[in-house]
Amino acid sequence: MGSAYFNEMFDGATVRGPYARLEDWTRAMPAELRQMKQAEAEALFRRIGITFAVYGEGGDPDRLIPFDMFPRVFTQGEWRRLERGIKQRARALNAFLVDVYGRGEILRAGRIPAHLVYGNVAYEKAMVGFVPPKGVFSHIVGIDIVRTGPEEFFVLEDNCRTPSGVSYMLETREIMMRMFPALFRENRIEPVEAYSELLRRTLASVAPARCEGEPTVVILTPGHYNSAYYEHSFLADLMGVELVEGPDLFVEGGLCWMRTTEGPKRVDVIYRRIDDAFLDPLCFRPDSMLGVPGLMDVYRSGGVTIASAPGAGVSDDKAVYTYVPEMVRFYLGEEPVLQNVPTWQCAKPEDLKHVLAHLSDLVVKEVHGSGGYGMLVGPKSTAAEVEAFRQKILADPENYIAQPTLALSTCPSFVAEGIAPRHVDLRPYCLVGETIELVPGGLTRVALTEGSLVVNSSQGGGVKDTWVLAE
Amino acid sequence: MLSRTADNLFWIGRYMERAEMTARLLEVGARIALLPSAGHGYRNEWESLLQASGTAAGFAAKYGDPVQRNIESYLFFDRDNPSSIASCLERARENGRIVRTALTSQVWDALNTAFQELRRIERRPRSQLELGELTEWTMRHAAQVRGAIDTTLLRNDGYDFLGLGYRLERADNTARLLDVKYYVLLPRADYVGTGLDSYQWTTLLRALSAHRAFHWAYGGDITAAKVADFLILNRQCPRSLTTSVVGAAVHLDNLAVAYGRLTAAQDAADALRDELARLTIEAVFAEGLHEFLSRFIRRTAALSAVVHDAYLSGEMR
Numbered sequence: 158m159g160s161a162y163f164n165e166m167f168d169g170a171t172v173r174g175p176y177a178r179l180e181d182w183t184r185a186m187p188a189e190l191r192q193m194k195q196a197e198a199e200a201l202f203r204r205i206g207i208t209f210a211v212y213g214e215g216g217d218p219d220r221l222i223p224f225d226m227f228p229r230v231f232t233q234g235e236w237r238r239l240e241r242g243i244k245q246r247a248r249a250l251n252a253f254l255v256d257v258y259g260r261g262e263i264l265r266a267g268r269i270p271a272h273l274v275y276g277n278v279a280y281e282k283a284m285v286g287f288v289p290p291k292g293v294f295s296h297i298v299g300i301d302i303v304r305t306g307p308e309e310f311f312v313l314e315d316n317c318r319t320p321s322g323v324s325y326m327l328e329t330r331e332i333m334m335r336m337f338p339a340l341f342r343e344n345r346i347e348p349v350e351a352y353s354e355l356l357r358r359t360l361a362s363v364a365p366a367r368c369e370g371e372p373t374v375v376i377l378t379p380g381h382y383n384s385a386y387y388e389h390s391f392l393a394d395l396m397g398v399e400l401v402e403g404p405d406l407f408v409e410g411g412l413c414w415m416r417t418t419e420g421p422k423r424v425d426v427i428y429r430r431i432d433d434a435f436l437d438p439l440c441f442r443p444d445s446m447l448g449v450p451g452l453m454d455v456y457r458s459g460g461v462t463i464a465s466a467p468g469a470g471v472s473d474d475k476a477v478y479t480y481v482p483e484m485v486r487f488y489l490g491e492e493p494v495l496q497n498v499p500t501w502q503c504a505k506p507e508d509l510k511h512v513l514a515h516l517s518d519l520v521v522k523e524v525h526g527s528g529g530y531g532m533l534v535g536p537k538s539t540a541a542e543v544e545a546f547r548q549k550i551l552a553d554p555e556n557y558i559a560q561p562t563l564a565l566s567t568c569p570s571f572v573a574e575g576i577a578p579r580h581v582d583l584r585p586y587c588l589v590g591e592t593i594e595l596v597p598g599g600l601t602r603v604a605l606t607e608g609s610l611v612v613n614s615s616q617g618g619g620v621k622d623t624w625v626l627a628e
Numbered sequence: 629m630l631s632r633t634a635d636n637l638f639w640i641g642r643y644m645e646r647a648e649m650t651a652r653l654l655e656v657g658a659r660i661a662l663l664p665s666a667g668h669g670y671r672n673e674w675e676s677l678l679q680a681s682g683t684a685a686g687f688a689a690k691y692g693d694p695v696q697r698n699i700e701s702y703l704f705f706d707r708d709n710p711s712s713i714a715s716c717l718e719r720a721r722e723n724g725r726i727v728r729t730a731l732t733s734q735v736w737d738a739l740n741t742a743f744q745e746l747r748r749i750e751r752r753p754r755s756q757l758e759l760g761e762l763t764e765w766t767m768r769h770a771a772q773v774r775g776a777i778d779t780t781l782l783r784n785d786g787y788d789f790l791g792l793g794y795r796l797e798r799a800d801n802t803a804r805l806l807d808v809k810y811y812v813l814l815p816r817a818d819y820v821g822t823g824l825d826s827y828q829w830t831t832l833l834r835a836l837s838a839h840r841a842f843h844w845a846y847g848g849d850i851t852a853a854k855v856a857d858f859l860i861l862n863r864q865c866p867r868s869l870t871t872s873v874v875g876a877a878v879h880l881d882n883l884a885v886a887y888g889r890l891t892a893a894q895d896a897a898d899a900l901r902d903e904l905a906r907l908t909i910e911a912v913f914a915e916g917l918h919e920f921l922s923r924f925i926r927r928t929a930a931l932s933a934v935v936h937d938a939y940l941s942g943e944m945r
């Protein structure tokens with residue numbers, strides 16, 4: 158089956174240019190050394206405290222996310238194209254959000270069905286008529302990209318709320334540099350460490366109208382039981398900002414404050430890593446203990462900025478996804494640089510018919526699903542599983558979309574038997590504030606199980622360092 | 629600094645100190661239990677240990693009779709006992725994880741390593757684990773954490789909250805440890821001054837790693853008055869009540885300077901410090917050692933409460 162997939166390192170028996178030095182590297186690394194290095198990497202991860210808890214699975218709460226030392230490489234040319242496409246998409250998505258919480262021009266123009274937006278559970282009525290500072294709803298846009306050939310890149314999904322995983326991008330690089338300094342001398346690899354400084358600047362650039370002086374930025378976390386807590390604390394540390402929980406904040410006099418040992422301190426920008434529903438119990442879920450009562454009022458009156466803005470999720474569900482190329486054309490007057498994966502919407506009768514007829518060839522996903530849960534990978538499923546899923550689709554067609562099973566590219570990976578190709582995807586993190594920034598790199602997720610196409614860490618996926626070679 | 633962060637740091641200090649003191653308590657118990665006690669009218673030494681650590685009720689509810697092995701389990705491994713060494717190390721590490729960014733990597737490393745090793749110890753069969761090995765292990769890791777704090781942490785407010793936790797817990801714990809002696813000896817006052825009495829005081833000093841230090845400071849026979857003076861009033865003794873309270877007051881003074889304002893916490897600490905400064909060992913015995921220690925433990929708890937209200941609750945305006 159290997160030949161059916163695009164192998165990023167090998168073209169038949171020939172090694173592609175950007176991977177040339179990596180071949181020497183692997184040749185000079187006997188199995189014992191590799192195992193030693195792998196153990197060293199694991200010890201480093203554990204020591205730093207990067208662990209990953211999977212919701213609802215129980216077991217070891219300090220489980221490590223598997224780290225594959227074999228790097229994934231992009232050329233400068235490949236990256237430039239990706240960068241253009243990613244920034245373009247991030248701009249279009251934000252323009253769309255400003256529009257649908259304003260006049261809704263794109264809906265009036267009939268380019269996107271209005272019910273997909275106004276009937277969307279992620280559409281936040283509290284945001285109607287409000288334009289966040291600098292017109293930015295989604296400040297960190299994670300765009301998942303898959304590759305199927307030398308020039309073929311597709312966007313698999315957009316993440317406009319609070320995409321996670323960037324700490325892995327930064328930490329895998331740190332660990333690789335520490336373990337294999339020679340690799341970094343021999344290859345000219347673009348650094349990614351500017352990310353945290355760019356993130357801080359991005360957040361500071363969207364300070365609210367009533368902010369005085371240097372903006373105080375905080376990260377709002379649901380707390381240390383959250384599976385991404387490590388990342389929250391890691392980013393707070395790198396940016397030199399406070400990591401707060403809901404009860405650390407309160408609202409008074411039209412402003413937001415944090416409780417400190419010296420009394421209240423004003424907060425200007427909240428990079429929240431909690432869901433909309435938990436932001437403000439007065440506005441959203443009254444039973445939530447995580448949020449800050451009255452926060453939304455302060456936000457709407459320009460006393461504080463929330464990043465990403467509540468309601469940003471309306472742009473990234475899998476039904477709206479199909480229209481992102483339309484957004485690019487409508488708002489930017491450009492052709493999309495990056496294509497979508499062809500998608501059938503089960504809400505449309507003719508699409509549904511097609512999907513049901515080809516179920517065992519397709520990947521079917523829930524419109525609001527994430528993390529690789531609740532999906533059907535047709536070719537990898539038994540007839541009984543396909544049948545069971547058919548019933549789920551029929552019961553609620555609007556809740557599903559389907560895509561062809563993509564021939565995800567592979568990258569060599571260290572596995573028990575040695576080195577073998579494994580399927581990968583890519584999540585770069587685009588920062589949107591006064592300017593749009595993208596560090597050259599991202600998170601490469603790898604499906605470490607042979608033949609598996611599911612790269613989600615909750616489904617046993619691992620991570621790799623992602624290199625962009627300088628010219 | 630966030631009040632919650634200060635609170636987490638404060639409790640890291642308290643839990644680490646408590647873990648260490650529980651190890652020291654276990655050592656006292658093990659040594660006292662080596663004495664022939666039958667027929668001498670002693671209370672069960674192990675029982676007294678539970679009394680002193682404030683865990684007697686919880687133990688009785690779970691195990692009933694104080695059997696040495698069960699007490700070891702309860703004080704070292706039992707997660708139902710919030711003062712067990714395992715509970716303390718786990719919570720110290722959890723607090724450390726929450727405020728990871730307020731710690732240096734060395735401090736985090738020390739906290740995390742202790743926890744990871746604890747989990748390995750817990751997987752070993754109990755029959756392979758000697759009590760002495762466990763208590764020594766605990767004190768070694770407690771020392772590593774303290775050492776990392778001392779050598780790597782910035783001397784800012786966070787350092788003071790950590791230190792405050794350590795000092796207040798130590799004041800409380802030394803008082804409790806001293807109280808063990810009271811519980812062991814209570815029924816037979818005529819043993820005071822005998823060889824057995826001095827053996828028990830020696831054990832206590834040993835558990836506090838203060839046996840040699842005591843001799844350097846006092847010389848001669850070990851007497852109740854000398855030991856009590858050493859552990860309550862002597863400012864040279866690193867674990868005495870006075871040293872602990874003075875240390876806490878210094879940390880509070882640092883905070884007052886750093887923040888440019890005084891709170892009720894400084895007043896409370898100063899009052900306790902002044903009271904100890906005026907105290908004599910005769911007055912302690914006149915009041916009754918146990919009565920004095922009980923009162924002191926309550927005062928320390930009250931001081932902790934004031935610190936909480938002033939800095940850790942987030943209510944300061």
